[in-house]
Amino acid sequence: MADVARLAGVAISTVSRALANPGRVNEKTRLKIDAAAKQLGYTPNAMARNLRVGKSNIIMIILPGSLYYGVSQIIPQVLQSINKALIQNGYHLMIANLDRDEMSERHILDLAFSGTVRGAIILSSKLPEVDGRSLANAGLPIVSMLLDMSEAGLPSVVTNDREAVREVTAELIRLGHRRFLYIAGPEGNYHDVERYAGTLEALRAAGLTEESVTRSGGYLGYQQGFEIGVQAAADFARLADRPTAVIATSDDMAISFISRVQRMGLNVPGDLSVVSFDGSPVCAFSSPPLSTIEQPVDEMGQAAVDMLMERIDATDRDMATRHVIPSRLLRRESFAPASSNSG
Amino acid sequence: MADVARLAGVAISTVSRALANPGRVNEKTRLKIDAAAKQLGYTPNAMARNLRVGKSNIIMIILPGSLYYGVSQIIPQVLQSINKALIQNGYHLMIANLDRDEMSERHILDLAFSGTVRGAIILSSKLPEVDGRSLANAGLPIVSMLLDMSEAGLPSVVTNDREAVREVTAELIRLGHRRFLYIAGPEGNYHDVERYAGTLEALRAAGLTEESVTRSGGYLGYQQGFEIGVQAAADFARLADRPTAVIATSDDMAISFISRVQRMGLNVPGDLSVVSFDGSPVCAFSSPPLSTIEQPVDEMGQAAVDMLMERIDATDRDMATRHVIPSRLLRRESFAPASSNSG
DNA sequence: TTATTTTTGGCAATCGTTTGCCAATTGACT
DNA sequence: AGTCAATTGGCAAACGATTGCCAAAAATAA
Numbered sequence: 001m002a003d004v005a006r007l008a009g010v011a012i013s014t015v016s017r018a019l020a021n022p023g024r025v026n027e028k029t030r031l032k033i034d035a036a037a038k039q040l041g042y043t044p045n046a047m048a049r050n051l052r053v054g055k056s057n058i059i060m061i062i063l064p065g066s067l068y069y070g071v072s073q074i075i076p077q078v079l080q081s082i083n084k085a086l087i088q089n090g091y092h093l094m095i096a097n098l099d100r101d102e103m104s105e106r107h108i109l110d111l112a113f114s115g116t117v118r119g120a121i122i123l124s125s126k127l128p129e130v131d132g133r134s135l136a137n138a139g140l141p142i143v144s145m146l147l148d149m150s151e152a153g154l155p156s157v158v159t160n161d162r163e164a165v166r167e168v169t170a171e172l173i174r175l176g177h178r179r180f181l182y183i184a185g186p187e188g189n190y191h192d193v194e195r196y197a198g199t200l201e202a203l204r205a206a207g208l209t210e211e212s213v214t215r216s217g218g219y220l221g222y223q224q225g226f227e228i229g230v231q232a233a234a235d236f237a238r239l240a241d242r243p244t245a246v247i248a249t250s251d252d253m254a255i256s257f258i259s260r261v262q263r264m265g266l267n268v269p270g271d272l273s274v275v276s277f278d279g280s281p282v283c284a285f286s287s288p289p290l291s292t293i294e295q296p297v298d299e300m301g302q303a304a305v306d307m308l309m310e311r312i313d314a315t316d317r318d319m320a321t322r323h324v325i326p327s328r329l330l331r332r333e334s335f336a337p338a339s340s341n342s343g
Numbered sequence: 344m345a346d347v348a349r350l351a352g353v354a355i356s357t358v359s360r361a362l363a364n365p366g367r368v369n370e371k372t373r374l375k376i377d378a379a380a381k382q383l384g385y386t387p388n389a390m391a392r393n394l395r396v397g398k399s400n401i402i403m404i405i406l407p408g409s410l411y412y413g414v415s416q417i418i419p420q421v422l423q424s425i426n427k428a429l430i431q432n433g434y435h436l437m438i439a440n441l442d443r444d445e446m447s448e449r450h451i452l453d454l455a456f457s458g459t460v461r462g463a464i465i466l467s468s469k470l471p472e473v474d475g476r477s478l479a480n481a482g483l484p485i486v487s488m489l490l491d492m493s494e495a496g497l498p499s500v501v502t503n504d505r506e507a508v509r510e511v512t513a514e515l516i517r518l519g520h521r522r523f524l525y526i527a528g529p530e531g532n533y534h535d536v537e538r539y540a541g542t543l544e545a546l547r548a549a550g551l552t553e554e555s556v557t558r559s560g561g562y563l564g565y566q567q568g569f570e571i572g573v574q575a576a577a578d579f580a581r582l583a584d585r586p587t588a589v590i591a592t593s594d595d596m597a598i599s600f601i602s603r604v605q606r607m608g609l610n611v612p613g614d615l616s617v618v619s620f621d622g623s624p625v626c627a628f629s630s631p632p633l634s635t636i637e638q639p640v641d642e643m644g645q646a647a648v649d650m651l652m653e654r655i656d657a658t659d660r661d662m663a664t665r666h667v668i669p670s671r672l673l674r675r676e677s678f679a680p681a682s683s684n685s686g
Numbered sequence: 687t688t689a690t691t692t693t694t695g696g697c698a699a700t701c702g703t704t705t706g707c708c709a710a711t712t713g714a715c716t
Numbered sequence: 717a718g719t720c721a722a723t724t725g726g727c728a729a730a731c732g733a734t735t736g737c738c739a740a741a742a743a744t745a746a
Binding site for chain 4: 353354355356357360367368369372391393394395396397458
């Protein structure tokens with residue numbers, strides 16, 4: 001930095017002012033300094049700056065340890081949109097995986113307490129916590145994404161799981177369907193609760209009872225979506241009074257389910273309508289093209305970052321808010337009126 | 344830190360020694376200090392330490408801007424394995440996206456030149472470079488992954504693209520296939536070059552000429568895998584003398600291709616064998632289950648980190664090496680002897 | 687020209703560690 | 717008890733920026 005000052009013919013403090021907060025310095029000298037810096041290939045040392053100002057410019061994203069290896073590309077999309085939004089705000093993105101082991105929790109807490117990161121976006125329902133230290137009281141702004149944790153005090157950005165499923169179920173009812181199969185992810189999980197609630201709401205609104213829906217799954221995680229679908233097909237085959245419509249809570253489930261029931265000789269959507277959740281691009285190319293509820297991942301990422309920036313700037317700790325971004329039904333051929341012989 | 348020293352009843356320099364390089368301090372006092380630190384909830388400030396020692400403990404991974412949104416979960420797997428390996432070495436993982444725009448390049452270069460990161464793992468074939476500064480001369484250890492860039496001076500860890508495709512092609516030939524369709528990614532891309540070369544090598548070894556393979560695709564990126572497959576199906580339909588075996592260079596291509604040719608009334612593998620590249624889990628659940636060459640992503644990530652650690656510790660700048668990790672053919676039903684009426 | 691505002695220079699403290707140095711203390715071993 | 721090695725204490729200088737302060741200089745206004 002001294003070199004830059006010398007080359008530009010100004011004082012070292014002026015260089016700092018020009019680079020750190022341009023605006024407190026004359027435009028002409030700022031240009032001179034920029035030119036000198038560029039000529040010398042100088043970039044200010046970020047760690048020294050951060051140390052001095054007492055705040056880092058790194059945000060960490062906490063991913064659930066067991067990533068989802070199915071067809072749905074949620075994680076890369078999230079990372080991409082969050083990273084982009086962060087850069088625009090002058091921040092960098094650091095990754096942390098939250099496994100079930102103590103080591104990963106310790107790692108995350110170190111990141112938080114060592115002052116390495118300035119804030120966090122979390123995609124898991126559990127906050128790291130090990131021997132006394134908890135992420136909750138690290139003094140870090142945190143926002144939750146995908147899962148609504150506003151009741152636990154974390155501002156959250158989510159999609160309208162419940163409403164979306166309610167609407168698509170209502171549409172299926174409108175098409176004449178009266179018996180449903182609901183393929184669940186891990187029981188009690190936020191998404192399962194919301195989505196199943198959405199199904200029930202639609203049924204009730206149409207004067208149907210909970211009897212008209214059969215649940216399958218519930219004991220495996222979303223990572224095992226394919227197995228869940230396979231199992232659901234087996235469950236389905238055993239049912240005396242077979243459903244005519246299937247609501248799968250992930251694309252993986254729907255895909256493996258369909259592949260199995262087709263093998264049983266059933267036609268989709270002739271015999272059976274199927275709709276699922278996630279909006280993976282591959283759904284457009286399965287046979288038949290699969291209707292799916294697309295998660296607005298990009299917008300959610302952007303919103304999460306906006307929310308985090310607000311928290312960082314906020315002086316007062318206000319209430320945890322909840323930001324809902326509507327999802328979108330991608331309607332395709334897997335979806336048809338109930339066949340006459342099954343009403 | 345002073346507080347910890349006071350509580351533990353030792354000098355501040357002893358605390359530093361105990362925390363920074365345990366081993367230069369007696370075991371008993373180390374325990375005393377650890378206890379005091381834990382009691383006070385103290386974690387050393389990472390930025391101050393890094394500033395002092397003049398090196399960061401952050402590694403950045405440079406992802407191609409246009410991530411792959413198909414069925415193949417390469418990126419999350421890479422991140423997970425790399426992150427895990429890094430943590431074990433005491434490093435953190437930072438993300439950078441390399442888009443085509445200047446802004447993202449500038450961002451990456453800032454990360455490099457500001458001393459924020461200590462090294463980089465790159466998954467793109469082009470090194471960021473903008474107004475004079477280039478990642479190549481940032482003095483950072485870099486390793487390339489997925490793409491072989493050892494000739495450009497970057498140590499690389501890759502899978503055996505060419506050999507794997509050669510072997511699977513040879514196997515198809517053994518099964519009686521004589522006419523092939525090769526579905527390509529972007530022409531000239533490392534993967535395309537290698538995989539196509541593998542195909543040709545197998546053909547030649549069996550005394551067949553280049554005539555026996557028809558190329559489709561080549562003008563779209565891997566992100567457009569589904570479209571490539573659809574187009575390939577159309578190309579296929581127009582061929583007078585139809586191939587009996589298809590080699591797709593990504594699972595996406597194979598999936599959409601199959602969905603289209605099935606719609607044309609063809610049976611896989613009865614009329615047509617298909618094999619593809621990537622090893623996405625969904626392939627086990629498509630109809631028919633899809634044979635695919637699995638990329639050993641976890642091992643590659645681990646190897647990339649090992650290589651990077653070596654580079655960081657290395658005093659002498661030795662030659663760029665190339666580490667090949669073999670892939671594995673997941674053989675499934677999409678794969679069968681050539682039908683008698685087509686030989 | 688003078689008065690007033692804006693911009694810069696120079697100094698020094700600060701952020702929280704690490705680390706070299708040497709003296710002082712402790713511990714272990716004859 | 718005496719010797720030698722291992723460990724610790726205390727001090728101070730770094731690492732590379734930011735920032736408050738005030739005086740000096742420059743630009744602008746009157």
